[in-house]
Amino acid sequence: MRRSSLVRTLGVAAATTALSLTGLMGVTAGVSGASRTAAHARSHAAKSPIVVCGDLAESGGYTQIGATDNLGATAFFKMVDKHGGIAGHQVTYISINNQSQPAQAEAIARECILQKHANFIVGPESGADTEPAMPLAIAYHVPLLSLSSGWKSNGYPAADETSYAFPGFYNVFKQDDLATVQQLIVPRHYTRVALIMDNCGSVCLANKQYMQAYAKQYHFKLVASSVFPFGATNITSSVLSLLAAKPQIIVFGLVPGTDSITAIKAIRAQNPTIPISECSACELPSFIAAAGGAKAMQNIYVLGSMQNWLTAAEQSNTPQAKLTAAGLKAYFAGMKAAGYTSANAIDNSQEGWDAGLEIQYAIEKAGTTSGPAVMKALQHLNINTLGIVWTRTPGNYESYSNVLASMEIIKPNGQPAIYKG
Numbered sequence: 001m002r003r004s005s006l007v008r009t010l011g012v013a014a015a016t017t018a019l020s021l022t023g024l025m026g027v028t029a030g031v032s033g034a035s036r037t038a039a040h041a042r043s044h045a046a047k048s049p050i051v052v053c054g055d056l057a058e059s060g061g062y063t064q065i066g067a068t069d070n071l072g073a074t075a076f077f078k079m080v081d082k083h084g085g086i087a088g089h090q091v092t093y094i095s096i097n098n099q100s101q102p103a104q105a106e107a108i109a110r111e112c113i114l115q116k117h118a119n120f121i122v123g124p125e126s127g128a129d130t131e132p133a134m135p136l137a138i139a140y141h142v143p144l145l146s147l148s149s150g151w152k153s154n155g156y157p158a159a160d161e162t163s164y165a166f167p168g169f170y171n172v173f174k175q176d177d178l179a180t181v182q183q184l185i186v187p188r189h190y191t192r193v194a195l196i197m198d199n200c201g202s203v204c205l206a207n208k209q210y211m212q213a214y215a216k217q218y219h220f221k222l223v224a225s226s227v228f229p230f231g232a233t234n235i236t237s238s239v240l241s242l243l244a245a246k247p248q249i250i251v252f253g254l255v256p257g258t259d260s261i262t263a264i265k266a267i268r269a270q271n272p273t274i275p276i277s278e279c280s281a282c283e284l285p286s287f288i289a290a291a292g293g294a295k296a297m298q299n300i301y302v303l304g305s306m307q308n309w310l311t312a313a314e315q316s317n318t319p320q321a322k323l324t325a326a327g328l329k330a331y332f333a334g335m336k337a338a339g340y341t342s343a344n345a346i347d348n349s350q351e352g353w354d355a356g357l358e359i360q361y362a363i364e365k366a367g368t369t370s371g372p373a374v375m376k377a378l379q380h381l382n383i384n385t386l387g388i389v390w391t392r393t394p395g396n397y398e399s400y401s402n403v404l405a406s407m408e409i410i411k412p413n414g415q416p417a418i419y420k421g
Helices: 002-009 033-046 063-082 102-114 127-139 158-162 172-185 202-218 236-243 258-270 285-291 306-314 319-337 350-366 372-379
Strands: 050-056 091-097 120-122 144-146 165-167 192-199 221-229 249-253 276-279 300-303 388-390 400-403 407-410 416-418
Touching (some): 063 350, 091 102, 102 120, 102 127, 127 144, 127 158, 144 350, 172 202, 172 249, 172 276, 192 202, 202 249, 221 236, 258 285, 306 416
Parallel strands (some): 050 091, 050 120, 144 165, 192 221, 192 249, 249 276, 276 300
Antiparallel strands (some): 300 407
16 A cells, blocks of 8 residues: 555655655656756756754754754755755755753744744754744744654644644654564563663653553563653662563663663663663764773664664565665765765764655645645655655654664674674
8 A cells, every 4th residue: 555655656756865866856757968957057046045944952962863963964955955956946954053952942943934034944853842942833834843753752732743843753762662572572582671761751751651552462561660860870779770670671761872871881780781672873883982882782782773774675675675775875875975974974864864855855745845735745744764654644743654674783893783683
């Protein structure tokens, strides 16, 4: 059902990175190279730029997410500009640091709308920071693509979840919990599971309801759960309370970065071998070093690196996997062309790139850069963004049919490898 519509959506004029790299976006098939170049030049001269404003954390607790989201968005819009823009419009991308603070995120959203005259806002990357920015985007009819994990689990008002604010990424926490259950807990016949979360708002705390539901479905017991303050540096008491329940595995519901590092160090100080899963963005060299090196990462299961995500996609022959592989290859090429070649950049910038894909899709589908037509296109988003197969409806913006990802481990040399079970 999804495959036929997906392939149709991602046709010659659709928003795929693979087509973007050929310079064919928005161009009718059959136009000669010279004519196409002239047409793009005329279009660019006649059409005003699309302004995209990044409301992203480049400092504070969400830095690991926000800074790389900015790199991904920057690389994507550089790539589309190089190949003629989006529907003939060049893109002006502006990123402003919200410092991981809700008040700043709100102020930046206001600045983006009223001073920068943004057509779209990308970010913020946390539910707490997105919450005050959303009403402004909705009031001014400026589509906002939040990069926070989850959507309904963030606790936003129902009316805000079906208006001009959209999830720009999937619910990583829910999918990570499910991957842990299906790839570790069930195959290993674990019956005693513990959960550790930080208090980053309802999106983090929703991990408990996910795990309780999975426990009932897959016949294990959630024997303990613990919450520690966002950004805490000493969580020994939380870890001791978890380990006292004698779990066989500890599940993470933590913000990538300092909180995950703090948790790994605290757990490993008490138990050097207990399995930990699933750790988002924990394959980054900077993360591994901060967590104590490759030895500390043994028996920790990680949301796969982008390169291993590509390897997993290439090992499958489904149409969805082929589109994922093509998109990932375009992502790597775009990041490299923008000068972002480090593992830290490439393995953690896909959210910003994905947001660009959604914007491109909406404009080309709507045939305009703003207004109800763009909103309608985002409401019915129906593309594969680097392995997230979206199936949105106006009543459920977060709907996606599949996430084609990979779970991995960190080898003793510090390199990630796909976990095969």
